Amino acid sequence: xxxxxxxxxxxxxxxxxxxxxxxxxxxxxSHYDINWVRQASGxxxxxxxxxxxxxxxxxxxxxxxxxxxxxTNTPMNTAYLELRNLRSDDTAIYYCSTVRTGGGFxxxxxxxxxxxxxxx
Amino acid sequence: xxxxxxxxxxSAAPGQKVTISCSGSGSNIGNNYVSWYQHLPGTAPRVxxxxxxxxPSGIPGRFSGSKSGTSATLDITGLQTEDEADxxxxxxxxxxxxxxxxxxxxxxxx
Numbered sequence: 001x002x003x004x005x006x007x008x009x010x011x012x013x014x015x016x017x018x019x020x021x022x023x024x025x026x027x028x029x030s031h032y033d034i035n036w037v038r039q040a041s042g043x044x045x046x047x048x049x050x051x052x053x054x055x056x057x058x059x060x061x062x063x064x065x066x067x068x069x070x071x072t073n074t075p076m077n078t079a080y081l082e083l084r085n086l087r088s089d090d091t092a093i094y095y096c097s098t099v100r101t102g103g104g105f106x107x108x109x110x111x112x113x114x115x116x117x118x119x120x
Numbered sequence: 121x122x123x124x125x126x127x128x129x130x131s132a133a134p135g136q137k138v139t140i141s142c143s144g145s146g147s148n149i150g151n152n153y154v155s156w157y158q159h160l161p162g163t164a165p166r167v168x169x170x171x172x173x174x175x176p177s178g179i180p181g182r183f184s185g186s187k188s189g190t191s192a193t194l195d196i197t198g199l200q201t202e203d204e205a206d207x208x209x210x211x212x213x214x215x216x217x218x219x220x221x222x223x224x225x226x227x228x229x230x
Contacts, residue, residue, distance in 0.1 A: 035219070045165070045210075047219045047221060059218070061219075062216070095165065102153070102170055102171040104153030105212050105219070107167060108170075113164065
């Protein structure tokens, strides 16, 4: 059975960086890309990007280009989201998920989310 | 402004049917499969449908999907109180080289 764990809540000051981890289990980590999404309070789901655990190749949402890094540590079965130069509007719940492929892509197993608060 | 357009809200009584539309363009829905997600804020979203109309194991048959041209639809029949949640469509956008979501639709069970 696939389970996805994420790191705990963070509080950061504007201009600082955040780093959230995502640790799936129950399948071979290298088999599926890891996707990241966030949701600010009262807003919808916003796509950040995804990373291939084998190649390290990434695809980023245009809004986050230059400020985000998605990485993986395959021996540790862990993926990371780093977002730099934080602003107050980065306050959100950050979710990771696996990316599956049927005929097309879809976001299959999701983590419980990590609340990141950016406040001075 | 989301690339995919959904109605902000729909509602119906228990046992009734609701339909949620998701409108896009040729670079996303028109040429790619659509998936649908159910989300209770503060909890993990879950995939309801993938490849437009396929249900993962454990998803009830009252959830169904379809696509026509550049629009997709999620139907929930036999609405239950536990279906009260936010619903999002999503797909790959070939022109943007990005995953795109709809703005979300809040389903209220009257």
